[in-house]
Amino acid sequence: xxxxxxxxxxxxxxxxxxxxxxxxxxxxxxxxxxxxxxxxxxxxxxxxxxxxxxxxxxxxxxxxxxxxxxxxxxxxxxxxxxxxxxxxxxxxxxxxxxxxxxxxxxxxxxxxxxxxxxxxxxxxxxxxxxxxxxxxxxxxxxxxxxxxxxxxxxxxxxxxxxxxxxxxxxxxxxxxxxxxxxxxxxxxxxxxxxxxxxxxxxxxxxxxxxxxxxxxxxxxxxxxxxxxxxxxxxxxxxxxxxxxxxxxxxxxxxxxxxxxxxxxxxxxxxxxxxxxxxxxxxxxxxxxxxxxxxxxxxxxxxxxxxxxxxxxxxxxxxxxxxxxxxxxxxxxxxxxxxxxxxxxxxxxxxxxxxxxxxxxxxxxxxxxxxxxxxxxxxxxxxxxxxxxxxxxxxxxxxxxxxxxxxxxxxxxxxxxxxxxxxxxxxxxxxxxxxxxxxxxxxxxxxxxxxxxxxxxxxxxxxxxxxxxxxxxxxxxxxxxxxxxxxxxxxxx
Numbered sequence: 001x002x003x004x005x006x007x008x009x010x011x012x013x014x015x016x017x018x019x020x021x022x023x024x025x026x027x028x029x030x031x032x033x034x035x036x037x038x039x040x041x042x043x044x045x046x047x048x049x050x051x052x053x054x055x056x057x058x059x060x061x062x063x064x065x066x067x068x069x070x071x072x073x074x075x076x077x078x079x080x081x082x083x084x085x086x087x088x089x090x091x092x093x094x095x096x097x098x099x100x101x102x103x104x105x106x107x108x109x110x111x112x113x114x115x116x117x118x119x120x121x122x123x124x125x126x127x128x129x130x131x132x133x134x135x136x137x138x139x140x141x142x143x144x145x146x147x148x149x150x151x152x153x154x155x156x157x158x159x160x161x162x163x164x165x166x167x168x169x170x171x172x173x174x175x176x177x178x179x180x181x182x183x184x185x186x187x188x189x190x191x192x193x194x195x196x197x198x199x200x201x202x203x204x205x206x207x208x209x210x211x212x213x214x215x216x217x218x219x220x221x222x223x224x225x226x227x228x229x230x231x232x233x234x235x236x237x238x239x240x241x242x243x244x245x246x247x248x249x250x251x252x253x254x255x256x257x258x259x260x261x262x263x264x265x266x267x268x269x270x271x272x273x274x275x276x277x278x279x280x281x282x283x284x285x286x287x288x289x290x291x292x293x294x295x296x297x298x299x300x301x302x303x304x305x306x307x308x309x310x311x312x313x314x315x316x317x318x319x320x321x322x323x324x325x326x327x328x329x330x331x332x333x334x335x336x337x338x339x340x341x342x343x344x345x346x347x348x349x350x351x352x353x354x355x356x357x358x359x360x361x362x363x364x365x366x367x368x369x370x371x372x373x374x375x376x377x378x379x380x381x382x383x384x385x386x387x388x389x390x391x392x393x394x395x396x397x398x399x400x401x402x403x404x405x406x407x408x409x410x411x412x413x414x415x416x417x418x419x420x421x422x423x424x425x426x427x428x429x430x431x432x433x434x435x436x437x438x439x440x441x442x443x444x445x446x447x448x449x450x451x452x453x454x455x456x457x458x459x460x461x462x463x464x465x466x467x468x469x470x471x472x473x474x475x476x477x478x479x480x481x482x483x484x485x486x487x488x489x490x491x492x
Contacts, residue, residue, distance in 0.1 A: 003237065005205060007031040008491050010227055010241035012212045012256065015081020016473065017459040017480040018247035019195040020127065024484030026201045028492035033239055034204065035229055037211040037252075038078030043186045043193065051076050051084045051182075055232065057211050061378040062251055065388035071273070073387065074427035075249055079199075079208060080191035082249070082473075085181075086428065088162040088188040089296065089318070090130045090474040092121050096305050097468035104310040107364060107466045111436050111446035120478035128189045128477060131165040131174075132158040138165045140174065143321045144288020145355060146298030152410045153300035159318060160474070162189035163294055170196065178292040178321045210237060211380055215244065215260035217453065224456045230380055243455045243487050247480070250430030250462040251385045254371045257434070257443075259383065262452065265440040268371035270432040272467045275392060276424035277359040277400055279407065280324055284415025286352040289323030296321060296358070302410070303403050304469060313361040313399025316469040317407060320356040355411070358424065359403055360469040363396040371433050429472055434462040448483040459483050 008030040011018045022032045039053025052058040058077040064070045076084050095114040100107040125133035132139035139158035142150065150156040163174040164187055171193050175185045186193050198204060209232035216226040216238075227239040246253045254268035296318050303315040326347040333343040374384035408419050434443040442451060448463055450456040459480050461472050 004240060005033050005207065005237060006240045007033040007205065008241060009033070009243050009245065009487060010035070010239045011245045011247055012227065013081060013246065013248035013252065013460070014079045014191060014206065015247065015249075015460070016083045016191065016477050018081070018245070019191045019198050020477055020480040021245050021247055021457075021459055021484035021487065022204060023195065023198045024481065024488045025491070026198060026203050028488035029203075030488060030491055031203050032205070033241065034206050035210045035212050035227065035239065036079050036206065036208045038076070039208050040079040043190070046084065047182060047184065052078050055209050056379050057209050057232070059379060061382070062385040062387050063374055063376065065372070065386045068388040068390060071387070071389045072427040073251075073273075073430070074425075075251070075430060079206070082428070083190040086473055087295065087471070088183075089471040090125070090128060090133075090160045090162045091299070091470050092160075093468050093470050093475050094305060096309070097466070097470065100309070100466055104307070106310055108437065108441075110465055111438065117475075117478055117482075120482045121474065123481050124474055124477035125160070127481070128162040128194070128474070129164045129168040129171065130160050130162050130474065132160040137168070140165050140293040140297045142298045143178070143292030143319065145292070145319045145321060148287045148414065149300070149319065149355060149411060150298065152413065153302050153317065153407070155302060156298060156300045159296055159299040161294060161297075162473075163187050169194065174294050176293045178290065178294060180295060207231070207237070211382070212256055213259065213382060215256065215262065215456070217260070222452070222454055224453055234380060242491055243457070245457045245459055245483070245487065246434075247459040249460065250433045251371055251387070253458050253460060253462045254433040255373065255383075255385045257458075258373050262450070264443055264451065266367075266435060266443050268433050269367040269369070270365040270435055270465075271369040271371060271387070271389060272363065272365065272431045272464075273389075273427055273429045274360045274467070274469070274471075275396070275426050277361065278422040278424040279357040279359055279404055280418075280420040280422055281355045281357070281408065281411060281416055282350065282353050282418040282420075283355060283411065284353070284417065287355055289351055289354065290321070292321030294321070303406055308402065311398065312402055313363065313396045314469050315399060315403035316360040317403070318358045318360070320358055323351050324354045324356050326351050357407065359400065360471070361396050361399050361403070362467045362469050363392055365432060365435070365466055366390070366393065429461065431461040431464045431467055431472060434458045435465040436463050437465050447486050448479065457483055457487060
């Protein structure tokens with residue numbers, strides 16, 4: 001595929017942001033090239049053998065910065081990007097999340113307010129077929145565990161999910177298995193099952209296994225004129241377009257800017273991942289573990305907002321319907337010398353009476369958490385992405401302690417017998433490395449336009465200036481729809 005590709009718009013990355021930007025441009029009659037460094041695997045292939053194709057572009061290409069702790073970053077290179085492995089949780093950010101400085105005197109305000117973002121939330125909820133969205137898909141019913149804790153952790157409500165409760169398009173309704181990560185029936189939103197109009201559009205050229213190496217600028221340095229890329233044979237490809245959109249990840253977006261000489265003081269800085277915290281509360285009576293319409297169906301916002309956020313993080317509390325894994329209990333019992341029916345009975349009893357919470361928190365945006373380029377190179381000859389991610393600050397840690405204490409206090413009527421904190425998943429939210437704003441502490445403006453290059457946009461979670469405890473994907477989608485329409489309006 002070596003040679004030259006030309007279009008009105010060139011998009012780097014085929015995840016949710018890239019596809020929603022491409023859709024807006026295609027609907028306006030524009031030609032679009034999408035570069036995707038990974039391959040394309042069908043849902044059936046993913047279920048059978050993993051999310052990523054076995055190609056050079058899909059190899060993970062980051063290293064830990066010397067002198068900083070390792071961190072379990074979890075991302076996908078392939079058509080669909082992060083839409084292939086996310087949970088489907090899709091709540092909105094709250095107005096307070098976008099004005100932390102105005103409300104609490106800390107962090108920064110977003111350059112776009114909730115009122116301006118709200119109509120794009122509505123359109124993103126429709127595009128993703130979000131259950132429990134206002135005026136949209138019906139909510140999944142609360143699970144037995146949800147119903148146990150809901151009166152004690154108010155406000156408590158159905159968790160917005162990009163898993164339809166009634167069929168939509170090619171996507172069936174959620175099957176109610178309650179134990180799935182990768183959706184077995186292909187109900188949970190992904191680019192592959194919900195962007196067929198984009199993938200099959202005659203105006204789209206999807207170049208898979210094609211890695212964007214660097215941007216080309218004109219003589220003024222104020223306009224991009226092309227992307228230098230490498231195809232699956234490592235042959236050069238030049239992409240020419242009128243406008244360019246980086247819609248890769250919080251690693252790849254800043255890395256491409258840095259490889260292109262577009263380094264602002266904030267480029268690559270303020271990296272953030274929701275470091276989930278797991279809390280197991282064993283209570284007096286069985287709580288209905290293992291039942292529920294999907295993996296999580298309800299959430300508490302009781303600890304999400306308030307004056308305390310000036311001092312410590314808020315928290316979002318989500319119950320995990322499959323219940324706790326019992327393998328650890330069995331292993332502990334065997335190591336202690338127990339065996340047989342008593343071990344099974346004890347493990348089953350613990351499972352029935354334990355409420356497993358997933359707690360999401362936030363932290364101050366921190367410039368020392370950052371992405372730079374390594375002197376070492378990957379298989380394609382490009383610099384590795386070097387990641388420095390120091391441990392959480394006191395703001396997050398204090399928020400974690402406060403959340404645990406408050407949940408235990410509120411659930412005391414259930415007869416809390418034990419509270420145990422366990423390892424939790426981490427690494428899936430790569431936010432903040434090309435943040436919105438103005439001046440040296442930003443990379444893009446409120447339209448996601450690069451502050452130095454007028455026809456370059458940077459979409460995705462990398463544009464978040466602050467984070468919130470809430471899941472980011474719906475906001476990423478809303479911003480992508482908004483940016484796509486800005487690009488289309490300028491070029492059509």
